[in-house]
Amino acid sequence: MNLLIKKGINNYLITDLRTLVVFRVCLSVALILDLLINRAPSMVELYSNEGVLTTEAVSKFSSAHKFSALYYIKSVFGVKLFFSVYFLLCLSLLMGFKTRFVAPVLYVFFFSILERVFPFITGADTVLNLMLFWSMFLPLSGQQNMGSKKEESNYIHRSVAVFALTLQIALIYFFNFLFKNGETWSDGSAVGYALSIYAHQSFMTNLLVDLPVFWPIFTFIVKWGWLFVSFLILSPVKQQKAKFYACIFIFIFHYGLIPFLNVGTFYISVLPVLAFLLPYKYVEKFLKYF
Amino acid sequence: MLKNVVVYFFIALVILINVSSYFDVTQPLFRHLSTNYIRSFGLAQRWNMFSPNPTTKNPFTLIVGETEQGVFINLRTKEVVDYSKLDSPGKIPLGQNYLSYYLNQMGAFIHFEETKQFGYAFMDDLSNYFLKKWYQSGGQKIKRVMFVQVLLTTLEPGVIAPPEVFLLHDIKYK
Numbered sequence: 001m002n003l004l005i006k007k008g009i010n011n012y013l014i015t016d017l018r019t020l021v022v023f024r025v026c027l028s029v030a031l032i033l034d035l036l037i038n039r040a041p042s043m044v045e046l047y048s049n050e051g052v053l054t055t056e057a058v059s060k061f062s063s064a065h066k067f068s069a070l071y072y073i074k075s076v077f078g079v080k081l082f083f084s085v086y087f088l089l090c091l092s093l094l095m096g097f098k099t100r101f102v103a104p105v106l107y108v109f110f111f112s113i114l115e116r117v118f119p120f121i122t123g124a125d126t127v128l129n130l131m132l133f134w135s136m137f138l139p140l141s142g143q144q145n146m147g148s149k150k151e152e153s154n155y156i157h158r159s160v161a162v163f164a165l166t167l168q169i170a171l172i173y174f175f176n177f178l179f180k181n182g183e184t185w186s187d188g189s190a191v192g193y194a195l196s197i198y199a200h201q202s203f204m205t206n207l208l209v210d211l212p213v214f215w216p217i218f219t220f221i222v223k224w225g226w227l228f229v230s231f232l233i234l235s236p237v238k239q240q241k242a243k244f245y246a247c248i249f250i251f252i253f254h255y256g257l258i259p260f261l262n263v264g265t266f267y268i269s270v271l272p273v274l275a276f277l278l279p280y281k282y283v284e285k286f287l288k289y290f
Numbered sequence: 291m292l293k294n295v296v297v298y299f300f301i302a303l304v305i306l307i308n309v310s311s312y313f314d315v316t317q318p319l320f321r322h323l324s325t326n327y328i329r330s331f332g333l334a335q336r337w338n339m340f341s342p343n344p345t346t347k348n349p350f351t352l353i354v355g356e357t358e359q360g361v362f363i364n365l366r367t368k369e370v371v372d373y374s375k376l377d378s379p380g381k382i383p384l385g386q387n388y389l390s391y392y393l394n395q396m397g398a399f400i401h402f403e404e405t406k407q408f409g410y411a412f413m414d415d416l417s418n419y420f421l422k423k424w425y426q427s428g429g430q431k432i433k434r435v436m437f438v439q440v441l442l443t444t445l446e447p448g449v450i451a452p453p454e455v456f457l458l459h460d461i462k463y464k
Contacts, residue, residue, distance in 0.1 A: 042388045045419070052389065052419045057411035067330055111332045118329075119399070119408065120392050123339055129332050137297055160297045168304055175308050175337040182342030192447025193344040199394055209448045263339065264391075 008236045012163045016280040021142035026275035028094035049074040068115035099140040127269035137161035174230035188216025204259035240279040311336040346444040351393035355432040365420040376453045413459045
């Protein structure tokens, strides 16, 4: 019994080094996509003092801080240079170059970008920021001090940071479930109300608006699905399989939602989440197709 | 060893942040810690999308310029404002979508005392920016810029009430 408990706890602390490499690649890709889609088109307008939000205006926010490097870089040239360096850092992380150094520096850069426009940080931004934060404590290069990698056991990485990131992801979904405690989530109308929000409408929203019979089903799936996912992520038994099923649910939910509900760029932020959760044996199976 | 201690500390912090956000802990000490330290680590988080219920109040903000001839122009789309058709913010030029999200929250900013100053300063910046763009494109002289909030209220799923219009800010130019 004791051995089983010990093994169960140990499983929370271990991951495959190759999983961490896939995680690193997906995290860098997500950061680059975020840069290209969210930041670059409005770089001058949002992050320089020639745009719509000057540093003077942000500093009037009651809880404004000066932690962002972009509070001090105000010119258009400075902002462009800052984002160019940031892009190079993302590429370095993607290539696995000096990850121990690059990850913390990249975190400071990304944090600065978010802090510059902090009254408008979205949930998708927060997810990406947290992935980057916890990645600083992981061997993202996929290497650790050991002998030959020929044996499968040599790919095992054991650290409390693995548990921290797993717990962080589980908490995201668990609290998503907990917060959904209003009456529309109980009577099954929540999805109907969400679809009616102008800012969240997508190109196929009307299709679902016209099918109210599905609203209670989707409301139930969304609310209880997140609880189910958080339990799967922290499952004490059959952990690999449980995480695999959690990944399938997260993938279907986030990407299946795109035609019906616009919830920002969660489809980008969830990439590293999936990469970290997905056990390497499934990645290997997937890669065989290519 | 030290790395593990640091990680344990942050795990505890993340659990604390999530629990306190759920129970809406507003004690001054926690607010102080939250404002000054937790956000400094970049660990602030609150997973309350569409919670406790999806909102029924869906605002968007128009930046309207009045020319000396008394014509009202939507400074983002550069089209004449038709106040009888305010069921959407109009066709927003590509690359300005980010602003829609920002502008949707404008009403909330000026509603609360602690963010009011920021809200007005932000609207001044927006006004200056869009006026500059307007004049660069050869637009007529603008004597007044108004921030008009249009509120669409969901009566029941799929049923939206007629738009209500509020004036958030009115800036006059000489």
